[in-house]
Every structure is written in C-alpha cells, then in structure tokens.
Amino acid sequence: MIPVPLLVCVVGAWCAVYLLDTLLKSSVTHRISYESWLASRGLMLSPFHVRWQTTMFNRLFAYCARINPHVLYLWFNSGLVFGIVAMLGSVVLLTKTLQQTLAQMTTDNPRMGSQQALQVVVPGVNLPTSQLAYFFIALMLSGVIHELGHAVAALREQVRVNGFGIFVFVLYPGAFVDLFTTHLNIISPTQQLRIFCAGVWHNFVLCVAALAFLFLLPLLLFPAYSTGGGALVTEVVQGSAADGPRGLSVSDIVTGLEDCPVRGVEDWSSCLSHLSRTPQTGYCVPVASLQPSWAHGRAFKRLDGTMDCCSNNSLTDLCFSYMKPQGRNGKEREYACMPVRKMVTGTRMCRTDDDCAAHSHAASVCVTPSLENQTRFIRVTHPPSPHMLFVGYPPHLQYAVSLTNFVPRFGFLHLDLPVFLETFCKYPFMFTGRMKRSL
Secondary structure, X not given: OOOHHHHHHHHHHHHHHHHHHHHHHHOOOOHHHHHHHHHHOOEEEEOOEEEEEEOOOHHHHHHHHOOOHHHHHHHHHHHXXXXXXXXXXXXXXXXXXXXHHHHHHOOOOHHHHHHOOOOOOOEOOOEOHHHHHHHHHHHHHHHHHHHHHHHHHHHHOOOOXXXXXXXXXXOEEEEEEEEOHHHHHHOOHHHHHHHHHHHHHHHHHHHHHHHHXXXXXXXXXXXXXXXXXXXXXXXXXXXXXXXXXXXXXOOOEEOEEOOEEOOOHHHHHHHHHHHHHOXXXXXXXXXXXXXXXXXXXXXXXXXXXXEEOOOOOOOOEEEEEEEOHHHOOOOOXXXXXXXXXXXXXXXXXXXXXXXXXXXXXXXXXXXXXXXXXXXXXXXXEOOOOOOEEEEEOHHHHHHHEEEEOOEEOOOOOOOHHHHHHHHHHHXXXXXXXXXXXXX
C-alpha cells in the first residue's frame, strides 16, 4: 500500500511549486524577470511536471559520434538488428500478456495475476518503499543511457541535436533528446531505424554490463568481503519470528537450518523451501528423559486434527510425539509436553527409532514435535550463539530477515555496501525492454 505520509508530501510539494509558479507568472513586477530566468536555464513547469533542457552536452555527443567511425557503424548496425528482433519479441510478449489478462478476467483463480509476463510497477503497491531509491536512480540512469544512444546515433547520421534534457513527472524521472525534425525526415529509413533502435540497444548493453558486474561482484569484493561461509543477517524485522533476545541479530552469520547447511542466501531459501515440503524431523532423546519425572501432558486434538499435549501456554514447552518403547509392534504413540530447548540441544536428528539406535549406545527414541499442519520446528544455527528455535510457517522466517552472501573481513566495513551494489545491478533488467521514442 502507498504510504499516506509519502503521498501527502509529494502532492503538497507539487501544489506549493505550482502555486509559486502561478503567483510569479501573474505578478506584474516579477513576471518578465521570472519567465526570463526560466528560459535562460531551460526550465519548464506545469502541474506535476518539471522539465530541464540544455545544450551543454552537445560537444560530448559530437565527440562520441566521431570515435572510430567504422566501429560505430558496426555498433549501431548491431543495434538495428537487435531493435528489430526486440520489437518482434515485444509484440509476442504483449500478445501473451493480453491473453493472460483476458484469461484472468474470465477465471476466479487468484494465481493468474502473479503469472502475467508483464506487470505494472507501482511504488508502494508491488514495489517496497525501501526500494524506491534504487528504482528511481536506476530509472534515471537507464533513461540517460537510452537517450545517449539516440543522440550519438543521430549525430553520426548527420542529424542535429538541439539539446538534451531531464524531466520529473510526479515522482518518475526521465530523460530526452531534442532532434532537428527536418534533418530526421530527409534521411533514409535505414538511418532513421539506426537512431530509433540505438536507445533500446544501449539499454540492453547496460543490462549486460550490470549482469557481468553482478556475476563478478564476489571476485571484485574478495579483498574486503568473504563469501561461502554462511548468510550474513543485515536486517531483522521488528516483532517478527526472528526478533527477540534469543532470535537473530544484525551481523549474525547463519550456517544451517536443521541438517541443511547454509553457505549463502540461495541455500537459506532452498533449505526453507525443502523444510516446508518435507515432514517434520525428529530428535534422538534418551529413554530416561521420557520417564514420569517429566510432566506428561494429556493429549488432545486440535481443530485441524493434529495432536497437542501442552495446555499451559508456555513459550518454552512443546508437545513431542514418539513410539512407546514397549509398544512399538502395536504402533502405540505417546505424547509428552517437555522443555523444547533442553530436549533438542546437542541431539541428533532422526526419522525413526532405528536412526537413533544406529548412532547411540544408550537406549534412545526418536521424538517429533507435534505441530499443526504446515507448521515446522526449525533450529537455526548461527555460531557462536545457541540455536534460534523457530516454530511456525517456514516462509514467515524467510520474510523476517534480510541476508547477504558477503561477510566483511574488517570491522570498519559497512554491511550494506554489497547489498546496495547487488540490488542496484538488478534494476536495469526492469528497464531493458523499454523502447521509447523521445524526439
């Protein structure tokens, strides 16, 4: 949902700018000087829109257009071929999106909306507000590179560039080049296509460069950051399942989820997905621990049909189920409410009692947390601290923390630098398919 304070600030700021602009333009004493000031600086104001145009970059464009003419000829011809292929691909993609939209309108399946090939990005709705800075910076960079391609291609085809500009519409930034229309109309269609396709071609090159940088990031940051030793916690959502005195903290390094090793963020996600799909694991506990000295709870059924035996609402106790040692042939299952941390600390994982017998000389049984459907008990390993014990739906744990693959080698290094570089490099992919003509 779009944050109301942000919406109020944006609307209020634009109203103030437009009100000031209207007052100055209607003023008898300041109108001429104000309009002269706007014109001298290439500024234009309208409701929720500001535009700036300049000729200061024309020399830079002209210099780029003279660099190795043969290479530029091959470069922009490659862009022409890519532009035509991308245009055909975009027609197929738009057709598929239209079919999916029509199918979504005629079905009640809620998953159809998330399966669309193209989706509109709306800040605060399907783009987190924490990502707005990345989004707008990448959008501006993509627009500038896009228009740089148009400008250099136009000058190479002897089309005059009147100027380059930047605009902001509400919150969305963008760029444009102003080409001399008469020159553009007298050149051949092939030359025009080279100019039109140069923008998206340069966006594609920017995307490839960002992908290469993202791929080489572990190597580039190797002197300062290590990878492969676990997933570093960079943020814990306040009040989430991972928050608390015995939860995770910023700068903790997660190395395992149950028996699933975690070497990075990808392992973290895959381990949680695996644990949510597989049955709950058990733990090998000595038979002596199950004697009546422990307060056994009387088992009762939950609403979903699963069993519980802890009725004291304790945050430290959990209901465990196990096969009664003297009744294994009859498949008699027993339940016990026991202190969870004491039961699972330093114990081996198991699926059956045979797993415990194979690795223990003392008589042991495999006890399994008795939980609701889809709920899992997970031990999160983050040395040197004790295990964090999680009970809940595994995806909730994934959304509770932010992680990175990069662990600083030195204490003065910032945890968020690799996260910033990773996130920023991913956004050019969102704008690569943008084929716009700003002439």
